[in-house]
């Protein structure tokens with residue numbers, strides 16, 4: 001009986017490999033009895049949640065017996081004002097990952113094909129396979145998306161194309177010009193999911209102002225999150241910006257109370273906390289310089305990244321080095337499951353965390 005229950009799952013699910021999350025600090029503490037541990041593994045904000053957000057959560061504790069606002073009225077109004085869209089164009093998700101899942105459930109069947117890039121975000125194959133659709137993985141070019149090859153892979157069955165801009169775990173990005181040409185060439189029965197989980201960090205002048213494209217392309221959806229730059233990964237809030245029609249479709253498959261009350265309240269406050277966002281970006285820029293300078297000193301190369309993380313090339317299998325780092329209290333992210341066995345992805349931390357990581361990496365590399 002035990003073995004056969006797997007055969008009852010749909011065939012896509014049978015072949016799924018579960019998402020590997022960064023190891024929680026508490027788990028490493030338990031396993032190795034270490035006291036000093038730093039985690040630079042899940043692209044979280046090293047500043048922690050802002051004081052304003054913490055106060056808001058305190059203020060809202062008394063209402064927890066009530067269901068949250070299922071339509072997220074206040075948060076949608078704040079987002080609509082900030083991005084100059086209408087509330088009808090916004091879909092709120094339990095993290096932006098939920099938006100990706102809603103897209104799969106709303107638009108895919110077992111006949112559908114989904115296109116995404118090699119080395120792209122691990123959630124794309126999960127949502128694709130979980131509904132039994134077929135994933136077409138397009139080889140990357142210099143760790144970035146090959147948009148021409150992605151277009152060329154479209155068939156009559158293609159329904160979704162996932163594009164991460166910037167991409168995780170490579171940190172590569174696509175320019176306004178490249179993406180504009182791609183959208184122009186995209187057949188209208190194919191939905192483009194532009195995943196901008198890290199867009200707040202990007203300063204590049206040629207990074208797209210994608211929201212402006214929404215009026216032109218009803219088959220475009222942009223996804224963003226409060227998990228990264230806004231420091232709210234533990235609360236789970238993300239959103240989609242799209243045509244009202246696409247949002248209406250996603251709203252049909254959405255659970256009625258998918259965002260909890262504290263998350264809705266906190267996200268609204270976080271969105272207005274410009275100071276926190278600026279401090280976040282400044283810390284990230286400094287940390288990126290700190291880490292990449294150290295890599296240069298160590299003779300290591302890395303993939304240039306516009307996100308809050310950087311993937312460093314260890315020029316050998318990274319698994320053993322990762323284990324050695326763990327034993328010295330450093331949690332980073334191996335990316336072998338992204339077909340990058342020689343890289344480790346490091347989330348940018350505080351200056352002290354980055355220092356600690358650099359020292360430990362130096363000592364581990366000296367031992368091999």
Ligand SMILES: *Cc1c(COP(=O)(O)O)cnc(C)c1O
Nearest residue numbers: 095096097121168197225227238
């Ligand atoms: C972190 C991340 C997300 C979103 O995560 P949520 O916490 O679910 O909002 C989405 N896309 C990419 C590429 C990411 O790295």
